[in-house]
Amino acid sequence: MGKPHMPQSGPVLDHRINALIAHRRTIATLQRQIKRTRLVGVVRLTGLIAAALLVLSLIGATAFTWRRYDMAHINIFGFFVLVALAVGYLFFEENFETGQPAGQDKPVAELRLDLELAEEERVLAAAHIARPAYERQYSYRDAIPREIDRLRAESATYRRWHNWLQWTLILCSAAIPAVTALYDPPQPGKGILIGLGAAVSVITSVMGYFKFKERGFNLHQTADAIEQHATALDLAIAPYNHADEKENLGLFAENVESLRIEQRKREQQLDQPHQGPQEVV
Structure with a gap:
């Protein structure tokens, strides 16, 4: 009888882990x-458009008021x-070329193709590393603090x-009657x-379209629930007071993923256009 297949370990496993990290x-x-x-x-594009609009505006204004x-x-x-725009553009180009690695000046389409190929290579490399579910759940638990920080950072950005x-909006609304009373x-x-x-x-439309307050509230609520x-x-403590730690980790991963799914559903609802009461189920 042949020997049962055992998962590879030692140098081979270390090499595959390093390859996955490299990918x-x-x-x-x-x-x-x-x-x-x-x-x-x-x-x-912005610099070229701004320079062209400025030149055309000056020429048109000069011709109109000749x-x-x-x-x-x-x-x-x-x-x-215009000179300041040109100097800033040249400075930006010089710093970009200095910070760009040699041979990496590729268009976005080619970079996307390289990214897809790298993703496929990463998946193939990860398929050769089989870890028990317990280890993956423990790693998932260790990554939760970073997820909480990310959610709270996004929430703070939306709130700002x-x-x-x-x-x-308040200042503009208050300035309208003041200007009306001042100029008579x-x-x-x-x-x-x-x-x-x-x-x-414009501000009212932007706030109604992007819903910054609602997005920030949902992200903060999800972060608090995951931290809890x-x-x-x-x-x-309940519901993670089982004697088996593996069972607690599995339940924790299930609950956190449910919270993240609910968060994504709320984001999708905010992205949907407003519907009337007659269309709401």
């Missing part, structure tokens, strides 16, 4: 490169703004956006009133 590091590097390349593309208004000082100021927009007749302040009214409309389960597991 994950490659994936993280490619993800950073994709974000960096996208950022560079946005900055380049022999009626002296645009020399405005044109000089615009020239210095909501508070900033809310205060801006309102003709000199008409442009200010139009700008304030447009700002109020983690504390109960550490203190061995």
Whole structure:
């Protein structure tokens, strides 16, 4: 009779673990490169559009006010703004080329293909490393504090956006009657009133569309619930007061995943367009 197959260990297992870590590091590097390349593309496009709009605006304003208004000082100021944009663009390009690894100036489409291939290689490498469910659940428990920190950081970001927009909305709304009372007749302040009214409309629409307050509240609520389960597991209190630690870890992973699924469902509900009462089940 042949010997039963035993899981590999020792140098072979260490080599496969190191290979898996290397694949994950490659994936993280490619993800950073994709974000960096996208950022560079946005900055380049924004700089070119801003420079073109500035030049066209100066030319149009000069032609429109020719022999009626002296645009020399405005044109000089615009020239210095163009020089500042050019210097900033060159500085950005120089720093980007300095921080970019040699031979890594690939387009986003090619980087995405490299990322997909790296993901497939990582999956194949992970398939050769078989760990018991208990070890995976224990590793999952160790990763929970980072997940809680991530949820709370995202929640704080949404709250800051909501508070900033809310205060801006309050100030703009309060400034409208003040400007109306200050400019009587309102003709000199008409442009200010139009700008304030447009700002109020835009801010209200943005807050209603992105729902920063609701997203921040849901993330904070999920983080608190996961932390409550983690504390109960550490203190061995209900529902994690079983004698078998493996059973406690399995139950903990199941509960946390349920909370994360509920969080994703709430996010999907917030992304859905508003429906009338007649369509709500």
